[in-house]
Amino acid sequence: xxxxxxxxxxxxxxxxxxGDPKEFAVVIPVPxxxxxxxxxxxxxxxxxxxxxxxxxxxxEYYDSNPCIRMMTLxxxxxxxxxxxxxxxxxxxxxxxxxxxxxxxxxxxxxxxILLLSAEQSAGLETWLRENGYRIPAGASAVLAxxxxxxxxxxxxxxxxxEQAKLGFSYLRPLQIAYESPKFMLPIRLGTVxxxxxxxxxxYALTRxxxxxxxxxxxxxxxxxxxxxxxxxxxxxxxxxxxxMFVRQVSEQPGAVFLEYAWDMKWCDPCAADPLTSDELRELxxxxxxxxxxxxxxxxxxxxxxxxxxxxxxxxxxFQETADRNNFQGRYVLRHEWKGAESCAAATEYRRGLxxxxxxxxxxxxxxxxxxxxxxxxxxxxxxxxxxLRQPAWWERLWxx
Amino acid sequence: xxxxxxxxxxxxxxxxxxxxxWLAFDITLPRAILLLATALGTQAFCxxxxxxxxxxxxDLRHCLLGVFRRVPQPSPxxxxxxxxxxxxxxxxPQSAMGNWRSALISGLSLCLLLRTTRTELAIAAxxxxxxxxxxxxxxxxxxFNPTNGGIVAMLLLTDQVWVSPGQWGSAAFLAFLxxxxxxxxxxxxxxxxxxxxxxxxxCALLFGRSAYLGEPMAIPIHRLGSGALLLFTFFMISDPKxxxxxxxxxxxxxxxxxxxxxxxxxxxFRTNGLLWSLAACSLAVPLIDLLLPGARYTWTFNKEQRxxxxxxxxxxxxxxRGVGATTAGLLRLLRLKGGCxxxxxxxxxxAGS
Numbered sequence: 001x002x003x004x005x006x007x008x009x010x011x012x013x014x015x016x017x018x019g020d021p022k023e024f025a026v027v028i029p030v031p032x033x034x035x036x037x038x039x040x041x042x043x044x045x046x047x048x049x050x051x052x053x054x055x056x057x058x059x060e061y062y063d064s065n066p067c068i069r070m071m072t073l074x075x076x077x078x079x080x081x082x083x084x085x086x087x088x089x090x091x092x093x094x095x096x097x098x099x100x101x102x103x104x105x106x107x108x109x110x111x112x113i114l115l116l117s118a119e120q121s122a123g124l125e126t127w128l129r130e131n132g133y134r135i136p137a138g139a140s141a142v143l144a145x146x147x148x149x150x151x152x153x154x155x156x157x158x159x160x161x162e163q164a165k166l167g168f169s170y171l172r173p174l175q176i177a178y179e180s181p182k183f184m185l186p187i188r189l190g191t192v193x194x195x196x197x198x199x200x201x202x203y204a205l206t207r208x209x210x211x212x213x214x215x216x217x218x219x220x221x222x223x224x225x226x227x228x229x230x231x232x233x234x235x236x237x238x239x240x241x242x243x244m245f246v247r248q249v250s251e252q253p254g255a256v257f258l259e260y261a262w263d264m265k266w267c268d269p270c271a272a273d274p275l276t277s278d279e280l281r282e283l284x285x286x287x288x289x290x291x292x293x294x295x296x297x298x299x300x301x302x303x304x305x306x307x308x309x310x311x312x313x314x315x316x317x318f319q320e321t322a323d324r325n326n327f328q329g330r331y332v333l334r335h336e337w338k339g340a341e342s343c344a345a346a347t348e349y350r351r352g353l354x355x356x357x358x359x360x361x362x363x364x365x366x367x368x369x370x371x372x373x374x375x376x377x378x379x380x381x382x383x384x385x386x387x388l389r390q391p392a393w394w395e396r397l398w399x400x
Numbered sequence: 401x402x403x404x405x406x407x408x409x410x411x412x413x414x415x416x417x418x419x420x421x422w423l424a425f426d427i428t429l430p431r432a433i434l435l436l437a438t439a440l441g442t443q444a445f446c447x448x449x450x451x452x453x454x455x456x457x458x459d460l461r462h463c464l465l466g467v468f469r470r471v472p473q474p475s476p477x478x479x480x481x482x483x484x485x486x487x488x489x490x491x492x493p494q495s496a497m498g499n500w501r502s503a504l505i506s507g508l509s510l511c512l513l514l515r516t517t518r519t520e521l522a523i524a525a526x527x528x529x530x531x532x533x534x535x536x537x538x539x540x541x542x543x544f545n546p547t548n549g550g551i552v553a554m555l556l557l558t559d560q561v562w563v564s565p566g567q568w569g570s571a572a573f574l575a576f577l578x579x580x581x582x583x584x585x586x587x588x589x590x591x592x593x594x595x596x597x598x599x600x601x602x603c604a605l606l607f608g609r610s611a612y613l614g615e616p617m618a619i620p621i622h623r624l625g626s627g628a629l630l631l632f633t634f635f636m637i638s639d640p641k642x643x644x645x646x647x648x649x650x651x652x653x654x655x656x657x658x659x660x661x662x663x664x665x666x667x668x669f670r671t672n673g674l675l676w677s678l679a680a681c682s683l684a685v686p687l688i689d690l691l692l693p694g695a696r697y698t699w700t701f702n703k704e705q706r707x708x709x710x711x712x713x714x715x716x717x718x719x720x721r722g723v724g725a726t727t728a729g730l731l732r733l734l735r736l737k738g739g740c741x742x743x744x745x746x747x748x749x750x751a752g753s
Contacts, residue, residue: 212566216566
């Protein structure tokens with residue numbers, strides 16, 4: 001998560017790491033030196049909250065009795081996910097002989113944190129490896145390029161004793177606050193080992209408007225699409241969303257996908273309540289006033305990136321735009337009206353249903369690449385599309 | 401040879417259609433039409449203002465309002481002596497749409513690059529882009545490439561506009577297509593040297609930096625594969641009306657723009673480095689022209705017309721010496737021809753000029 005205004009940035013790193021905490025480590029380049037006060041351990045619930053708030057939504061509508069005007073009902077579902085992690089063990093102090101300089105060493109919450117700089121990247125790679133960090137082969141060149149740009153390495157791992165004392169069973173997000181003109185996210189270390197694609201969600205909280213990448217295309221995900229109602233089940237929707245995203249990535253490699261862009265002061269309707277002023281401040285929105293104040297101007301942008309070395313050779317560079325137009329990934333389920341009443345409108349409605357279902361099946365197939373006959377089976381339409389029967393001219397004549 | 405600007409218009413219009421239709425450019429059709437109409441309207445207004453207000457383009461600032469108030473001004477034709485006073489007074493359009501080609505190019509370039517959610521700022525950008533051609537002039541040349549000037553001015557004046565350099569993606573075929581098409585245009589405009597020099601300098605900087613940092617060459621290649629960069633290279637920096645007159649001057653100019661753009665992007669870490677750099681380096685063009693003088697570019701594209709222009713140049717030069725005489729001769733030619741497209745050197749330009 002990147003909170004940014006002017007050159008001030010607060011970066012929150014949350015991971016979905018599921019393994020043994022002692023296997024967990026973060027190694028990221030940072031543009032400046034960080035004092036102890038610039039590092040903070042955040043609240044995972046807040047990250048989960050903003051994830052829920054900005055998640056792609058499934059919206060359900062119930063067709064009204066076509067004979068009478070009725071109200072619609074909505075329900076929401078969401079999905080979550082934050083990704084990206086490395087692994088490591090312990091540290092040693094052979095640093096100096098390898099040309100590695102430990103600029104600072106802190107324990108913050110359950111994390112042991114080191115800020116490293118080095119004269120030689122080979123020394124840094126050796127040092128990291130000797131200290132149990134599983135640095136992929138070939139990382140040296142990447143480390144070197146960051147070092148030559150005067151960047152330092154922020155290295156964090158879990159202090160098991162501190163974690164036991166604090167009593168957290170999960171890893172809390174790490175936050176750093178710094179001032180730098182660089183508005184970017186280093187992703188190159190993650191692509192060194194080339195073990196398939198990595199996935200990252202970027203939540204940008206800014207004052208002015210939507211954030212986009214300047215060195216990759218930022219593409220809006222397909223949205224506002226009618227889909228078959230059997231996707232109502234949360235796991236089915238999850239599968240649908242994943243398949244759709246993978247297909248979008250394969251069709252547009254090298255694109256960053258926009259999932260959500262919204263003014264935090266409201267939502268309509270909300271997948272989750274907007275964050276309060278206090279929550280935002282905790283997340284790093286430094287321009288938010290204190291407790292109980294009016295919600296600050298915050299525009300949320302949620303970007304979803306699936307990257308590998310081939311399609312994302314360089315780090316993500318962002319810019320804030322003045323675009324405050326709202327966008328959300330929104331998928332619509334329309335439940336059919338199953339009443340028995342008959343009237344001219346009901347007859348017309350029933351005729352239109354078949355066509356609508358065919359459209360929904362076709363859209364789902366084209367978005368996900370799933371087999372159309374299978375979709376049709378699940379929808380109860382039969383494997384093959386029957387030709388739509390056009391009503392005879394006299395059937396419309398007396399509206400029966 | 402047909403006017404190269406027609407090729408540019410076709411090229412930019414195709415790119416705009418492609419961008420809007422396939423790349424989801426953040427611009428609506430009404431906005432595009434508004435930008436084009438504003439650019440054309442501003443050009444027509446300024447042409448008219450000059451025609452009504454006299455020959456001194458420098459006076460335009462004082463008489464723009466006078467056009468509306470119908471303040472009588474000395475006719476440029478009836479008062480040829482005033483023409484002699486200033487070389488910048490070469491152009492007297494007879495038609496309000498006289499420079500429509502240049503204005504259309506500016507409008508299309510703005511559609512491709514400028515992004516804002518505010519309609520009034522889009523209008524202002526188009527007015528500034530075209531208006532600046534008439535206001536910021538030195539030795540008969542406008543200083544800024546209109547599109548570049550318009551965008552940079554709006555970026556300076558407000559935080560509500562932006563340029564989305566990433567939105568082109570790096571589809572190889574698009575890059576190839578644009579390079580080829582752009583190359584055609586530049587060759588026809590006979591100022592390909594500035595483009596090629598810029599490519600050489602900019603590539604050297606990008607590859608040099610990556611080599612120094614030990615980055616894989618995929619990184620500079622990815623950076624070069626940007627449609628926005630190609631648009632800048634083939635359609636903006638190559639503007640023959642705002643580049644230095646001599647070849648050595650143009651090569652120096654290309655080096656300055658490349659270095660400036662690189663500095664903004666990789667040392668200051670700001671976006672739109674090349675746009676800022678081009679605007680800043682444009683201020684140095686009069687100095688470069690002074691140090692490295694050369695022949696002024698004209699949009700002469702019809703051999704027959706050009707020959708006649710040259711004859712009149714000579715005749716007028718024999719009768720009365722100096723630029724003013726030439727001007728008067730050209731005016732006569734234009735009146736006879738009933739058009740003003742032939743010798744637009746005073747006011748025309750490209751990529752958006």
